[in-house]
Structures are given as C-alpha cells and as structure tokens.
Amino acid sequence: MNVETPLPSNTADAKAARRAAKAARKRERADARALARRQKRLASTGAAASGERATGADATQPSASAAQKPVSLRERMAEVWMRRIHPVIDVISPIGWAVLGVALACWTLGLIFKITELNVIALALTLPLVIAALFVLGRTSYKVTLDLQTHRVVVGTRAVGRVEVTNPTQRVILPSRIELAVGAATAQFMVPRLAAEQSHEELFAVPTRRRAVLVVGPVRSVRDDPLSLMRRQVTWAKSQELYVHPRTVRLDEAASGYLRDLEGTPSSDLSSSDIAFHALRDYTPGDDRRHVHWRTTARTGKLMVRQFEETRRSHVVVALDNLADHYASEDEFELAVSAAASISAQTMREEKELTPFSFDALQRTNTFRVMMDDYTVLEQLQERYSLHELGQQAADLAPNASAVMMVVGSHTTARELNSAANQLPLGVLAVAIRCVDKAEVRRSAIGGLDVVTLGDLDALPKALRAVGR
Incomplete structure (x- = not known):
C-alpha cells in the first residue's frame, strides 16, 4: 500500500491554511466589535423594557467574550511558540546549546572585564555555530512515498519495502540525509542532488527475528552540520505497522488424526436416532416404528430395528498458558505460542470449530490473518493465577468441546x-503440550490427561502423532 504523505508546515498548502485561519480570526474580531457598537447604541437610546431585556441578553455575550480573551491569548501564545519559536530552538542540539552557553558567558565576561583571551575563545566558539546555522538554513520540499511489500510476515522472513523521494518543485534540491525509523532502530541513507521532478528510490529490508508488531516510519529528512551542533528534521511519511507472525508448522494427517472426522467425531454412546448407522438389534417396546428394518425382520421372523451412533462435529479448544512464572525463558514462551498457533492453524485448515484463548484474551477466528494477528500481540502476564482457571475457562467457553x-x-x-x-467436561480428549527448551519428545499421562513434552517446534507433528495412537 502506498502512503502519500502530507507536506510539512513550511509548504505552500500549509501557508494557505494559516492565511485562511488568520482571516477567520479577523472576521471573528470584526463581528465582536460590531456587536459591541450595537449594544452601545441600544444603551444610549433608552430602549423599551423588552429591548432592554434583549440588550441584557446580548450583553452577556461581550462579557463572555471578555472572559474568553485571556484563554484566546494563551492559545495564540502557545500557537506562536509551537509554530515559530519551538522549531527554531529545537534545531540546536544539546552539544550546540552547551557551546552557545559557553560562548555567551565568554562574550559577557570578556567584554565586561576586557579580557582578550575570553573574547578570542568566544569568537572561536561562535564561528562553528554560525557555520552550523548555514548548514540548516533554507527550506526543502519533498514528496515521499513509503511502500511496504507486505504488512504481515512470519518470523525469520524479511519484510521488504522502499522509500521514494521526489522533488516536486521547479528548483534544484541539495543533497540531504533521510532517516527511516524501524521499531527502536533507525536506518539512514543519503539522497543525492535532485533536479526538478527528479526522484530517488531506496530499498530496505526489515529483519524479523522475533514475533512483534514493528512500527516502520516515519520518514524524516535531516540536515545537520559536521559537528552536530544543529540538526533540522522534517517528517514526511507517516508510520505503518508490520506484523511479524509466529512461526508455525503444518501438521500432517497422522499428526492431526485426533481432529479428523467425516460426519463428526463418533462417541461411544449409542442412540436410536442419528445419522451414523451402527448395527441392528431386537425391537423393544417404545422403539420408533420408522427405524424398523423390514428386510431383516422378514428374513428372521422377528422385529429388528436400526441402531445409530451419536455423532458430533469436532470442536477443538487451544488453551495457551501465558503466565510468565510458568516459563523458564522468552524462547520457551515463543515456542509455546508457535505450538498453539500451529494447532489452531491446522484446525482452521480442516474447517473444524475452533476456540483459541489465553488467560487474558480470546483469539479471534474470523480469518486466518486475524487469528495470527492476535497471536502476534500476545504477551506474558506477570500476574499470579492458578492453572485450574485455564481449564475452567475452557469448560465455560466450549462445554461441548471434543x-x-x-x-x-x-x-x-x-x-x-x-x-x-479436572475442570474439563467428561469425555473430552485432554492433551497438555509442555514446552521445554531443547527437550526430547516424550509422552506421559496424568490420570486421563495425555502430557507431551516438546523441545522444538519442528517436532510438534511427531509429538501429536504419539497422542493419536
């Protein structure tokens, strides 16, 4: 998606907007003066009582405007500070302020006490400040486009983008430096001398080592002096978000066999009415006559009825424990997030009903991208909860889970x-995936709970294959 950036405050459009705002303020002051003159005329002519009441009603307006005058003055002063004074002061760097302070002190003491050495030092400090000011003087008009190839990548893959800088004016723009903020880091590249309508393009790649939401941008043009005494920067392009999704692995059919069903996941409960035919049995009083199997009845000479299996569609719950106390390291937590995201992704691919959640959030399942976005922003909790609350949440969110x-x-x-x-409903297949960094895959059982130890994400299919047996 291309982002056409608004021009900064020193462009023609911004100047026109300021002129329009200034004209509007002039009209407001003229209206206030006209209202005051009208009130004076009414007061001098001795209007009728109704007129006096009207005048009294109108008189509240100048008093209100008078009360608002200090506020308006402060607002105008704040506007002057932000538009005129602060940009000038902000140009000077901390080093520049230190040099300026020493130079002023030397000038003051040297001139008062007529100390030539201090005057020489002051002159030596003033010259670099003057030269630095020449570096940052002048206005630059750019048209900058920040374009990311994609706004969603997976951990380990690079996100590629480009920055295009165009000279929209009819004059030559001198070389400058462009800064692009990427998360906590800043990338820099030089823009050469640009003639009228000329463009310069820079490609960049964002490394994605960890799951995160990276802010790419804004794009700023920077002009400073060699000694870094003064620095002038103008923001041209707005920032964009880059989602780095957790790494996932695809589970094969053997690994996801516990999820697979055609008409539903069959249970061991028998029923006299459903869609999955199981067997024939003898008729008992109360059976529905519609389920009588007449061919077998005619062959055996006694009433036989169809028996069915109860079926239900697979409903998988993926409960991720995101308590910081339960993980030995950040890498271990990232392994857990990737494992949960992999199981959720496989369930969604097989079009099964899915409920993924953690202690503090319920991941959305509208689309695959939305679900992965929610896994991307998932963070560890520092609060202390009991793990049985995770099982209780699973039972509350999906009481009919398979x-x-x-x-x-x-x-x-x-x-x-x-x-x-123990908080889960009876008959539910319960599996705990215990993430231990660099551990071998092994399986154990705690009562009716299957526990699988996972040390590497690539071993997840093997781990779930052991559960399916």
Whole structure:
C-alpha cells in the first residue's frame, strides 16, 4: 500500500491554511466589535423594557467574550511558540546549546572585564555555530512515498519495502540525509542532488527475528552540520505497522488424526436416532416404528430395528498458558505460542470449530490473518493465577468441546496440570503440550490427561502423532 504523505508546515498548502485561519480570526474580531457598537447604541437610546431585556441578553455575550480573551491569548501564545519559536530552538542540539552557553558567558565576561583571551575563545566558539546555522538554513520540499511489500510476515522472513523521494518543485534540491525509523532502530541513507521532478528510490529490508508488531516510519529528512551542533528534521511519511507472525508448522494427517472426522467425531454412546448407522438389534417396546428394518425382520421372523451412533462435529479448544512464572525463558514462551498457533492453524485448515484463548484474551477466528494477528500481540502476564482457571475457562467457553489442547511451560507442575484437567467436561480428549527448551519428545499421562513434552517446534507433528495412537 502506498502512503502519500502530507507536506510539512513550511509548504505552500500549509501557508494557505494559516492565511485562511488568520482571516477567520479577523472576521471573528470584526463581528465582536460590531456587536459591541450595537449594544452601545441600544444603551444610549433608552430602549423599551423588552429591548432592554434583549440588550441584557446580548450583553452577556461581550462579557463572555471578555472572559474568553485571556484563554484566546494563551492559545495564540502557545500557537506562536509551537509554530515559530519551538522549531527554531529545537534545531540546536544539546552539544550546540552547551557551546552557545559557553560562548555567551565568554562574550559577557570578556567584554565586561576586557579580557582578550575570553573574547578570542568566544569568537572561536561562535564561528562553528554560525557555520552550523548555514548548514540548516533554507527550506526543502519533498514528496515521499513509503511502500511496504507486505504488512504481515512470519518470523525469520524479511519484510521488504522502499522509500521514494521526489522533488516536486521547479528548483534544484541539495543533497540531504533521510532517516527511516524501524521499531527502536533507525536506518539512514543519503539522497543525492535532485533536479526538478527528479526522484530517488531506496530499498530496505526489515529483519524479523522475533514475533512483534514493528512500527516502520516515519520518514524524516535531516540536515545537520559536521559537528552536530544543529540538526533540522522534517517528517514526511507517516508510520505503518508490520506484523511479524509466529512461526508455525503444518501438521500432517497422522499428526492431526485426533481432529479428523467425516460426519463428526463418533462417541461411544449409542442412540436410536442419528445419522451414523451402527448395527441392528431386537425391537423393544417404545422403539420408533420408522427405524424398523423390514428386510431383516422378514428374513428372521422377528422385529429388528436400526441402531445409530451419536455423532458430533469436532470442536477443538487451544488453551495457551501465558503466565510468565510458568516459563523458564522468552524462547520457551515463543515456542509455546508457535505450538498453539500451529494447532489452531491446522484446525482452521480442516474447517473444524475452533476456540483459541489465553488467560487474558480470546483469539479471534474470523480469518486466518486475524487469528495470527492476535497471536502476534500476545504477551506474558506477570500476574499470579492458578492453572485450574485455564481449564475452567475452557469448560465455560466450549462445554461441548471434543478436544482441549493445553499449551504450558516447563515450570508447570503435574499437580497444576491435573487440577486444570479436572475442570474439563467428561469425555473430552485432554492433551497438555509442555514446552521445554531443547527437550526430547516424550509422552506421559496424568490420570486421563495425555502430557507431551516438546523441545522444538519442528517436532510438534511427531509429538501429536504419539497422542493419536
């Protein structure tokens, strides 16, 4: 998406806007003066009582405007400060202020006490300030376009973008430096001398080592002197957000077998009415006559009825434990986020019902991109919660779930896992994926809860394949 940036405050459009605002203020003052003259005329002619009441009503307006005069004055002073004074003061760097302060002190003492050495020092300090001012004087008009190839990438892949700088004027613009903020870092590149209508393009790549939401931009043009005494910068392009999604792995059919169903995930409960035919049995009083299998009845000589299996569509719950106390390191938590995102992504690909959540957030499942955005902004919590609350949330959010996948850290104890599993409804397939950095895949059981230890994201298909057996 291309971002055409607004011109800064020293452009022709901004000047026109200021002129229009100034004209509007003049009209307001003229209207106020006309109202005051009208009130004076009414007071001098001795208007009728109704007129006096009207005058009294109108008289409240000048008093109100008079009360507002100090506020308007302060606003105008603040506007003058922000538009005129602050930009000039902001040009001088901290080093420049130090040099300016020493120069002023030397000039003052040297002239008062007629000390030649101090005057020489003051002159030596003043000359660099004058030269620095020449570097930052002048106005520059750019048209800058910040274009990101994509606003969503996966950890480990580069995000590529470009910055195009165009000279929209009919005069030559001298070389300058452009700064592009990317997260906490700043990239710099030089813009050469640009003739009228000439453009310069720079390509950049954003490394994505960790899951994050990076702010790319704004784009600023910078002019400063070699000694960094003064620095003038103008912002041209607004910032854009870059989502770095967690890395995920695709689960094969063997690994996701516990999710797979055609007409639904069959349960072991038998029913006399459903869509999945199971077997035939003898007729008992109260059975629905519509389910009588007449061919078998005619062959055996006794009433036989169809028996069905209860079916339900798979509903997978992915519960991510995001308590900081349960993880040994940041990398371990990132492994847990990637594992939860991988299971959720596989469930969404197979078009199963999905409920992903953490202690403090419920991830949206409208689209794959929205879900990954929610996983991107997920953070560790410093609060202390009991893990059984995670199981209770799973039971409350999806009471008819067929599988609950709890992704936890290495500091989670067996007692906490058992407590969380006890909150789940009966008949639910409960699996805990315990993320331990660089550990071997192994499987254990705590009561009816399958516990799988995961040390690397690439081993997740193998870990879930063991659960499916």
